[in-house]
Amino acid sequence: MSLAASYKKWDQLELSDDSDIEGHPNVDKKSLIRWKQRDIHEKRDMRKNVITQLKSQIACNNVLLPRITDISNNISNPASSVSPTAYFNSYVERLKKEPSRDCPPGNNPDKAEQTYDGMLLALLRRVGEDARVKVKESEALEAERDEKLAKYLASEMAGHVKRLKETIDKDAVKLASEESEQKKHITSEDLHDGFDSKYVPPIPEPKPIPHTKIGGSKTTKTTTTEFEVLNPTASASSSAADEDESDDETLPDLTPSLEVFSKIPVRAYETSYRFIRDVIVPGASDALLVAAFRAQSAGKAKYAKQCVHQSLLLQYCEKLGKDGVRVFFEKMIFADSRAESVFVDDMEGTYRHLVERVNVSLKEQAESSGQEQIQLVPENPNQTISFNVPDGPPPENLVLEGPETENLDIEEVRKALQFRWDIFVAFPEEFQAALKEGTLDAVNKVLGEMDVDSAEAVVQQLDMAGILSFAEGGIRDETDQAKAGKAAAEAEVASTTA
Numbered sequence: 001m002s003l004a005a006s007y008k009k010w011d012q013l014e015l016s017d018d019s020d021i022e023g024h025p026n027v028d029k030k031s032l033i034r035w036k037q038r039d040i041h042e043k044r045d046m047r048k049n050v051i052t053q054l055k056s057q058i059a060c061n062n063v064l065l066p067r068i069t070d071i072s073n074n075i076s077n078p079a080s081s082v083s084p085t086a087y088f089n090s091y092v093e094r095l096k097k098e099p100s101r102d103c104p105p106g107n108n109p110d111k112a113e114q115t116y117d118g119m120l121l122a123l124l125r126r127v128g129e130d131a132r133v134k135v136k137e138s139e140a141l142e143a144e145r146d147e148k149l150a151k152y153l154a155s156e157m158a159g160h161v162k163r164l165k166e167t168i169d170k171d172a173v174k175l176a177s178e179e180s181e182q183k184k185h186i187t188s189e190d191l192h193d194g195f196d197s198k199y200v201p202p203i204p205e206p207k208p209i210p211h212t213k214i215g216g217s218k219t220t221k222t223t224t225t226e227f228e229v230l231n232p233t234a235s236a237s238s239s240a241a242d243e244d245e246s247d248d249e250t251l252p253d254l255t256p257s258l259e260v261f262s263k264i265p266v267r268a269y270e271t272s273y274r275f276i277r278d279v280i281v282p283g284a285s286d287a288l289l290v291a292a293f294r295a296q297s298a299g300k301a302k303y304a305k306q307c308v309h310q311s312l313l314l315q316y317c318e319k320l321g322k323d324g325v326r327v328f329f330e331k332m333i334f335a336d337s338r339a340e341s342v343f344v345d346d347m348e349g350t351y352r353h354l355v356e357r358v359n360v361s362l363k364e365q366a367e368s369s370g371q372e373q374i375q376l377v378p379e380n381p382n383q384t385i386s387f388n389v390p391d392g393p394p395p396e397n398l399v400l401e402g403p404e405t406e407n408l409d410i411e412e413v414r415k416a417l418q419f420r421w422d423i424f425v426a427f428p429e430e431f432q433a434a435l436k437e438g439t440l441d442a443v444n445k446v447l448g449e450m451d452v453d454s455a456e457a458v459v460q461q462l463d464m465a466g467i468l469s470f471a472e473g474g475i476r477d478e479t480d481q482a483k484a485g486k487a488a489a490e491a492e493v494a495s496t497t498a
Contacts, residue, residue: 047182054175060104061168063116066334068123068164072157075150084150088128095121102270102333127156252287255279262288266309267344269332276317276325285314289354296358308351316343373448374455376440376468386469387443387462389435393421416466423465427458435467 071091075084099117107114113122131152140148254262261279264271292307317324331339376385394417398410424432434442447455462468 044185044187047178051175051178051182054171054178056104056106058168058171058175060116060119061164061171063104063333064119065161065164065168067116067120068157069161071124072154072161075157076154078150083146084153085146088124088153092121092124092128095124101265101268123160127153127160131156251290252283254287254291255281258284258287262291262307262310263303264306264310266306266347269329272310272313273325273329273333276314276329280314280317280325285311285318288314292351292354293358296354297362301355304354305347305351308354309347312343312347312350374450374452374459375444375447376459385440387435387438388420388467388469389438390417390421390424390467394418420465420467423461424467426461431458 071088074087078084078087095117099112099115099121101109101115102117103109103115109115112118131149134152135145135148138148257275257278258281261272261275264275288307288311292304292311295301295307296304313328317328320327330336332343378385394414398414398417400408400410400413424435427435428446431443431446434446437443447458450458459468
């Protein structure tokens with residue numbers, strides 16, 4: 001028994017050079033074929049544009065509908081503590097002062113009218129104006145105005161919710177009709193390879209985040225001696241444990257996709273939702289926290305906060321279970337204020353803790369850096385160091401009093417006092433304050449924060465101006481170089497004496 005071949009699918013072909021085409025006798029057939037071909041392509045492009053526009057319009061309305069419905073329900077069934085009009089006005093003020101940059105794909109987030117909040121704000125303004133006009137036309141008493149305004153607001157919002165649902169349903173029907181019409185015709189876009197391969201490999205598991213060893217790797221050449229042992233298994237296990245301990249001292253690195261994910265602005269939940277499927281891999285959250293620590297240490301506070309935000313975002317999605325990504329982003333995108341406040345508070349607290357840890361780490365690094373310092377140290381425990389801090393420039397009528405002042409030239413004394421004052425004024429304000437305090441610890445603290453060359457120059461100026469007073473007029477250099485030089489000199493003297 002033979003089976004008849006079915007050629008029904010070829011009925012969907014739309015030809016522009018059909019031999020059965022009927023044209024005008026005064027128009028050549030080639031021109032008619034070109035015109036029909038152009039008409040086919042124009043209709044096809046127009047249908048594609050309509051389908052794209054309907055899909056984007058439905059997606060945008062599906063985002064706005066839950067928010068408008070929530071506002072309508074809160075106005076119709078208000079809480080006992082907040083009146084409907086107060087809730088409506090506060091919501092409008094929040095959209096004005098704290099608008100979100102989230103917008104439909106293809107829109108410009110810098111233009112307020114193209115964002116979701118901008119569309120919602122325009123709607124609420126129109127609803128408020130219409131409700132106030134109706135209250136004015138009703139000529140209600142002053143005491144009844146607020147109640148009537150709430151009633152009109154609830155009515156207007158309910159009407160918009162109903163009309164938006166009808167629009168979505170109408171667009172869905174039209175979209176289905178256009179797609180059905182599109183499928184009636186075979187085009188070059190429908191061509192595909194039918195039987196290239198019978199085996200479709202499974203999607204591989206995502207690779208874990210790469211790690212970098214702390215301190216870097218060093219290549220050393222060593223000579224080893226092998227010994228025969230009674231229990232080689234135990235020896236191998238102990239060496240393996242040592243290797244595991246060394247491997248633990250690593251830090252996770254950012255992959256290229258995770259680096260792009262880390263640069264998404266804070267609270268841009270829709271953008272993060274589009275990227276998150278590509279970055280859910282083991283160790284991604286830890287890698288973002290390490291990147292935040294490094295950025296904060298380098299002074300990049302904004303980027304550090306973004307990394308903390310994205311790290312917690314991954315942690316929340318993981319903790320919410322198998323469907324955690326959908327549950328988390330539904331609450332964030334559709335403005336669940338309680339859930340978002342919990343997340344934002346956690347993010348702010350984590351970032352503050354990270355800033356504290358960075359400050360402690362930088363302080364420890366500074367303390368352990370081993371930089372040389374210039375410090376003022378007495379020659380012996382019985383010796384004291386004092387500071388002759390001038391109160392100001394020498395007065396015009398300078399009078400010398402006391403013993404041994406008869407042979408002093410008053411002009412030379414004036415020049416010396418003026419020189420001391422000029423040196424003191426040239427010091428930094430922090431060092432001037434330490435000198436005025438008069439304690440050795442305060443002066444040494446400021447000197448320790450200076451580099452060695454600057455501190456040496458300051459000490460020399462103190463000695464030249466007579467501000468620094470030693471019993472023996474000397475300064476002990478306590479740097480490592482000075483100590484090494486002094487030890488070498490003492491050794492040389494000892495060997496010469498011997």
